[in-house]
Amino acid sequence: MANTYNLSHESLKGLFGSLRRDGRRILAPVDAAGRVELGEVEAPSQVAADYLQTILSAKEVAFPKVERLLSYTIAPGRVDLKDAEPRALPTVLFGVRPCEAKAFGALDAVFNWDYRDKFFNARMEQLAVIGLSCTKADEACFCTSVGGGPADATGSDILLTPIEGGYLAEVCTEKGAAIRALAPDLFRPGNGVDKAAIAAKVQQAFDQPALTSQLPGMFENEVWADQALRCIGCGACAFVCPTCVCFDIQEEADPKKGERLRCWDSCGFHQFTLHASGHNPREVQGARWRQRVYHKFSYYPERYDMLGCVGCGKCTRACPVDMNLKEHLIEAAGVKA
């Protein structure tokens, strides 16, 4: 159960100081000439005020775009392998949206459902998330259609909701309690604030459980090819997505030494499934778009009992050809079997 407190603007300033004295870096949305992305900050004044969403997601904190998995040296008749250790710094992710906080759960599902991924886990162990409830939304948002909400605490160790003079602070996890313990006096007893009245209103756009249950029966439906007609397969949707976890493994090497790197990838790319023989199980863009939707809304629920989408809308905002995930899901949900 969350313990609820009040955290004034002044107290937040103090909390930033306490976190930094504790040896943690603070990553928060920063406004750089109108573009808001995560960056390292020292004080709340450096955090972007009044932002809606960063373009890129927060997943890079735990799952970097490029990560060294191992390195080696090569000599005649000899190879020496070197294990790689992730550079996992104690980090507080401040002010991310509830959808993004929730997305770490979807990444964890893949990285640890069977074999455990030490790179992801080392970073997650060092990470605490202070989420920030949304007080506004745009037409790309659909968190409430996928089990989330603008003030949903899932995935946040502490969730802040803006109130007069500061924030309502819900301490949700042990990691959150450990942060409060750094400066317990800053957290004042909370009063009965109606979070729902403050949070943004995001209308439910479609019936997700119904969509999930009808997807297996509409694999051959023409809706996927139709929706993907204008998809150019650029992969921007996957790169900004907070839950997209598919990756490539690439070699960077010369004749004497090399390293093996894990890099973000996308099921939207033609080469993603291309066999060495030239055969491609997902030959056309429509099949690749369908995979994206099915992976998130059918295979994830079946395999991990959760969705692979948090409704953040980043893919829609980033798409250069205006593919709108929410609109496409509304359309798919409306297909009669």
Place this chain on the structure above:
Amino acid sequence: MSDKNIYLPYLMRIAEITEESPAVKTFRLEFIDEVAAQSFDFKTGQFGLYSAFGEGESTFCIASSPTRKGYIECTFREVGRVTAALADKEVGDIVGFRGPYGNVFPLEDWKGKNLVFIAGGIALPPLRSVIWNCLDLRDWFKDITVVYGARSVKDLVYKRELKEWSERSDIKLVTTVDPGGETPDWQGKVGFIPPVVEQLGLAAENTVAIVCGPPIMIKLTLPVLERLGFPPEAIFTTLENRMKCGLGKCGRCNTGSSYVCKDGPVYTLAELNELPAEY
């Protein structure tokens, strides 16, 4: 922090190289680490990722039988960057191996049954592991038949073993090459695999069929087996989707909710019928 690095391969020394057919080679690989050599175990049907350090990793089955201890073998065709780098290696060179990954052929369930193996071209290697495994446990099974076809005589792999199998009385071998692929002294059949299988008059009763080959061969052979009366539960195949991790994470072998690297590579036709045809 105690998690191990699941991407770290074993180092293997190439103990033997066999030229199988144009651009196809078999490596016998031995573990450099003594402890790994002793503890390593796998079951037939499993695969691994093989490293050419400097170029990357490729996915192949383990082509040797788990009953033959102390080494593993892989057979590959030179088609891309990694396989070209592997093909350049010599005996004594070091490569990497991660595995074993994936599920297995259920040999225990096949006890007391007839086995029919049907392989095309470079798809004999995954079945060679099972065939030797079954021959080494010969009294578990009734009749063992192998149908193997390739484009031409020179494209047949494991020629020494084909000769050995043809001389053994406890295994029936039928080889065939595509029309035009025969040589003047070719003793086998000439024709595509599906009609050759049809002409054999196989009895489906108490028999399992294990099929592996290029997609077109599989597509045309499955209806033949169904006509012969094989139920989908008695037809096995092994898929080789593109993979990077082999660990159920990188996402590219994902077919329906199945990961070929974890839930496969071995599937029955009954199981494949439940999946989208994205393999």
